[in-house]
Amino acid sequence: MFCAELLRRSNLSLKYVSKYRRVFDAQHTTGLQSSHTTSTRLKSSLNAAREQAHCQCTAIPSFPRSQVQYIHKHPVDPKSSLLSLLPTEPPNQKLAIGACTALPPTPQNFTPNPSFLPILSAVYAKHATSDPSVQSQAAVFGSPGGFNLSHPSDGTGAATHQGGAGGAGHGGWIHVSDARNPPDYGRIAWPEDIIGSVEVDGDGRFTDGTGRWQDSGTYRIVTREGILGLSEYMMGKLKERLTQLEREN
Secondary structure, eight states, rough: OOHHHHHHHHHHHHHHHHOOOEEEEEEEHHHHHHHHHHHOOOOOOOHHHHHHHSSSSETTTTTTTOOEEEEOOOOTTTEEEESSSSSOOOOOOOSSSSSSSSSSOTTTTTEETTHHHHHHHHHHHHHHHGOHHHHHHHHTTSSSSSOOOOSSSSSOOGGGOOOSSSSTTTOOEEEETTTOOOOOTOOOOOOGGGEEEEETTTTTTTOOOOOOOOOOOOOOOOEEEEOOOOOOHHHHHHHHHHHHHHHHO
C-alpha cells in the first residue's frame, strides 16, 4: 500500500516537473527571440549611425585655423574623403573643395577640385568689395600716412603691388588674403595665402566701384597653416553660391 502511494506521488511529481519545464522552455525561447530582436534592432541602429558618419559636419581635428567642413565618403575612391561646404549626400564632386587620403588634410595628402577655385574667384570678384575686412583695408589705404607703390605698370599684375599702412594719397592695390596666416601689419601675405587683389584710388575708394578684382594665381586651398580660412562674410557668400549651383544641377 505504501509503495503504491509513493509511486503515485512520484508520477504526479514527474508530471508537474514536466509541465513546468515546458513552461520554462517556452519562456526561455521567447526571451531568446526577444533578445535576438533587440540585438537586430541595435545592429540596425549602429549601421544607420555608421552611414550617417560618412557625412559629418566637423572641425577637422588637429588642424590650425580650420573652418567647419563636411567630410563625405568619396563616391569613387574608397580610400579618400571628400571635403565640401555642402551637407548633401551623395556629394557633388564638382562642387567639393577637394579630396584627401587622410585627416587632417595636408599639402601632401590633399588634391584640390579643379572646379572649385574658379567658383571661389567668381564669388570674390563679385563680393570682395562688400566684405567689411576688405573695406577696412581700403580705409587704411586711403589714410595720409604710410607708403605706396602706386598703380602697377610693369605687367607683373596685382600680386606684386601692395599698399602699406597708408596710401599717402595715392592709389594702388590691396591684397585679399586667407585669414589662416594673417601677415603682420603693413606686410604682404605669403603668395600661397593671397586669393586676389582689388584696386583703390588715393581716397581708399574702390576703382570703378568694383575694385577690378584680379586673381593672384598663387593661392593654395591647403597649406601647413590651415584650409580655406575665409572671412565670415565671404564664407557665407561662397556657401550661397555653391548652394545655388547645386540646385541648378
